[in-house]
Amino acid sequence: MRPTVAAALGVEVSVLQSGMGGVAGTELACAVSEAGAAGCVGGYKLLDDALSTVLARVTAGTDRPVGVNLIPEVVGPDDLDRQVAQVLAETPPRVYLSFFGLPDDAVLDRVVAAGRRLVVQIGTVEDGVHAARWGAVVVAQGIEAGGHLLGTSHRDELVAALRALLPGTCLVAAGGVGSPAEAARALAAGADGVLLGTAFVVAHESRAHGHFKTAVTAAGAADTVITDVYEIGWPGRRHRVLATPVTERPGQAGKFIGRTVVEGKPYLVPRFSAAVPTDATSGRIEEMAMYCGNSCGALSEERSAADVVAGFASVLPDAQAIEHVKGMNSHGR
Ligand SMILES: Cc1cc2nc3c(=O)[nH]c(=O)nc-3n(C[C@H](O)[C@H](O)[C@H](O)COP(=O)(O)O)c2cc1C
Structure with a gap:
């Protein structure tokens, strides 16, 4: 067995x-x-x-x-x-x-x-x-x-x-x-x-950012999309995320939209970054990669x-x- x-x-x-x-x-x-x-x-x-x-x-x-x-x-x-x-x-x-x-x-x-x-x-x-x-x-x-x-x-x-x-x-x-x-x-x-x-x-x-958690609990499977726009840091893969202004308009300029800290080190977050927004991230959270499965509906x-x-x-x-x-x-x- x-x-x-x-x-x-x-x-x-x-x-x-x-x-x-x-x-x-x-x-x-x-x-x-x-x-x-x-x-x-x-x-x-x-x-x-x-x-x-x-x-x-x-x-x-x-x-x-x-x-x-x-x-x-x-x-x-x-x-x-x-x-x-x-x-x-x-x-x-x-x-x-x-x-x-x-x-x-x-x-x-x-x-x-x-x-x-x-x-x-x-x-x-x-x-x-x-x-x-x-x-x-x-x-x-x-x-x-x-x-x-x-x-x-x-x-x-x-x-x-x-x-x-x-x-x-x-x-x-x-x-x-x-x-x-x-x-x-x-x-x-x-x-x-x-x-x-x-x-x-x-x-x-x-450690997900509060906005990310709230967006997941409010979402249903239809609010998720499969996209390859969040490629900075992890290119070449499609991912399922919550639909955002970035997935809807991927032609925008790739400028910095926030800041984060990883194990004590500060980083700028560019638009199209594969990094998820955490409790140490600030800026335009609603544009960042909020990975989310169809499971969110439940x-x-x-x-x-x-x-x-x-x-x-x-x-x-x-x-x-x-x-x-x-x-x-x-x-x-
Ligand atoms: C926010 C988020 C980040 C993820 N990061 C990783 C990761 O770093 N390593 C990994 O093995 N899988 C990662 N995954 C994928 C999961 O292992 C798994 O395939 C997926 O969450 C299963 O679908 P569900 O989200 O509907 O439960 C991530 C998933 C989410 C939602």
Whole structure:
């Protein structure tokens, strides 16, 4: 029998929180892991001291399994090697590695040889089959997803196609899951659990800018668009975002529209930047890249990360986890 997500990652609830660069800081990752699911901090472009600070914070913030998300195509092979080396050297074995897109085989070998749990998000059947060879938890991302899109398939079509080819692989569905009913649909297609991005953008512990959170809770799927205009810092990918004056009029001048701070360093934000607006961003937030999945239609208010996890626990396969999570919430954890 294949492992449940909970068994594969050593957690109690088969929910993965997406490691979202800028948005998923250590507070969110630790809160999700403390609630019994798989929290994950966004590693994005962090390196050296900035990455060390985040790794120290996330391991100090929870004793439970928790992940670090890395994006091979954003940093390139050399910096990815440095990031992976740092995570392996500076964190305990309960920290899993999560990749957005398939990294090189040498990277997969290194993570597996180090005995770390491995999560790989893919958007095609071919990449999913490849990742499964390394024993990865395979996250199948459909085009309903918020953020950068790895493929062109609908979530449940991709899940079903992978399940047919990979009966023994732990498979997770991503894209458009904002409610337990939608999670149940993904499970019916063959998934063992779900990965949530947008649902955690609006968690109290997320670092998304307040305007971004409010816009997500007010939006429906029809308010999102797939576009490639937010390309500065992450070129060559389409992404699903909330429609903005920039997606509606992409011909505007590419001038600076705001400022932000990342791990203590100040940056100017140009129009068309791929960086999401965080609680450290100021300026024209309403023009920035507000990644958002079709899941937004089911999200009407900001909640704690623990409440988000508990809401999904009831439909997931780890029945014994449900009472446990409810118990943790009633004790105010
Ligand atoms: C604001 C935001 C930022 C994201 N950043 C990342 C990231 O840094 N790394 C990653 O693996 N996925 C990232 N994603 C994509 C998610 O992993 C996932 O595919 C998506 O959120 C699933 O769809 P949903 O948003 O409807 O739940 C991001 C998604 C959002 C909404």
